[in-house]
Amino acid sequence: MLASRWLGHPRFLLAFRLLAALCASVPLLFLVSGIAVQSLGPDPGQEVTESLGLAAFQLLIATLCMTPLKRWTGWVGWIRIRRMLGLFAFFYATLHVLAFLQFILGWTDLWATFTKRPYIVMGALSFLMMIPLALTSTKGMMRRLGKNWKQLHKLVYPTVFVAWVHFIWQARSDVGEMVFYGLVILVLLAVRWKRAGSRQMIPFVRG
Numbered sequence: 703m704l705a706s707r708w709l710g711h712p713r714f715l716l717a718f719r720l721l722a723a724l725c726a727s728v729p730l731l732f733l734v735s736g737i738a739v740q741s742l743g744p745d746p747g748q749e750v751t752e753s754l755g756l757a758a759f760q761l762l763i764a765t766l767c768m769t770p771l772k773r774w775t776g777w778v779g780w781i782r783i784r785r786m787l788g789l790f791a792f793f794y795a796t797l798h799v800l801a802f803l804q805f806i807l808g809w810t811d812l813w814a815t816f817t818k819r820p821y822i823v824m825g826a827l828s829f830l831m832m833i834p835l836a837l838t839s840t841k842g843m844m845r846r847l848g849k850n851w852k853q854l855h856k857l858v859y860p861t862v863f864v865a866w867v868h869f870i871w872q873a874r875s876d877v878g879e880m881v882f883y884g885l886v887i888l889v890l891l892a893v894r895w896k897r898a899g900s901r902q903m904i905p906f907v908r909g
């Protein structure tokens with residue numbers, strides 16, 4: 703009883719949000735410190751690009767975990783950080799694309815760049831799908847779009863799947879990590895399927 707009052711306390715929820723924001727910032731802090739002390743290895747540009755892509759992907763998956771966690775624990779704190787995690791995922795994905803252009807393929811002839819390899823097409827597709835999700839993640843957009851908002855935000859499932867295809871396609875050797883993420887996505891999709899039609903399953907919504 704005491705614990706549940708404490709868990710629902712606004713100050714505790716705020717502290718949890720701040721902690722989540724701090725955790726989501728860790729990949730960026732690592733990269734910035736790595737650049738500062740020049741510890742990113744022989745190809746820093748590649749390292750920066752890969753780390754940002756991984757952070758975007760992991761945060762996208764974390765975003766999708768929030769609703770099941772809320773349902774299983776009954777604690778509203780998970781929902782309070784969902785939109786923030788989704789926006790962090792978009793932030794990292796944007797930096798990932800910019801790093802790719804800056805360090806790997808350059809800014810000339812963007813069409814040729816993005817269609818150069820199938821895994822890059824997948825990355826670009828996933829990124830394009832993230833844009834409307836991020837742009838419509840505000841409460842104002844939720845109100846404005848009404849029922850269509852719910853439909854639109856189902857896009858997060860193909861988005862994470864296509865990002866996973868991009869991830870596994872670019873792998874050169876050990877795909878164990880990718881298979882693990884694939885299984886996590888499969889479980890999340892199965893949970894979503896079971897609860898199809900429920901408003902609570904929509905990602906990026908603040909409860």
Ligand code: HEM
Nearest residue numbers: 752755756758759795799802822825826828829865869872
């Ligand atoms: C226009 C969009 C994108 C482009 C051009 C792009 C490009 C790249 C490139 C060049 C790599 C490195 C491949 C290598 O090691 O040779 C990479 C890796 C990766 N990307 Fe993307 N990407 C895009 C979008 C995305 C998005 C939207 C996500 C996730 C939401 C993502 C997640 C990843 C992941 C997880 C990796 C592997 C990182 C690792 O090896 O640890 N990418 N991407």
